Amino acid sequence: MKTLWTDGSASPNPGPGGYAVIDGTTGNPVALGCEAHTTNIRMEGLAMIAAIKYANIEGCEIHSDSEFWINVLTKWADVWQSHGWKKSKGEIMNLDIVKELYTLYHKYPVKLIWVRGHAGTKYNELADEWANKARTGATL
Structure with missing residues (x-):
């Protein structure tokens, strides 16, 4: 199973953004992307999507500093999906990313x-860079 490190950035937030996926064996970037006007949260989610697509059927271990996206996948999305992609209070932000990431996560x-x-973790810092x-x- 591949070990990958992901991160996303927008500066200012919202503003121009980018994401990166780093190979945990070589330390090399394997996926990069950007959007002209976006948020940190969107970029973090797109980084996870890119990581899973890169690993494909081999699967992967994703190291991420995005507690939000980990919670989406492990705690919240099952409930949202069972309620027709709705929350009890308000809309689901970045629903396009949520749905794609949820599908890949389960596939x-x-x-x-x-x-x-x-916090000085080598590949997390590299992903941020x-x-x-x-x-x-x-x-x-």
Whole structure:
């Protein structure tokens, strides 16, 4: 199973954003992306989507500092889906990402591991660095 590290960035938030997926074996970026006007949350979610698509049927272990997206996948999305993609209070933000990520999460073997952001963890810091590079136009 591949080990991947993901991060997303928008600056200002909202504003231009980027995301990165880092290979946990080599430390190299394997996916980068950007949006002209977005949020940190959207970029974090798109990074997870890119990681699962990169790993495909082999599955992956995703290390992420996005407690939000881990909670979406492990706690909230099953309930939202059972209620027709609705919450009891308000709309589901970034529903396009939620639905795609939920589908991929249930289709492929994925293990999610939360890491504290900006705490000096080597590949988390590298993912952050590359997300910021992607935000400003870097590509693979």
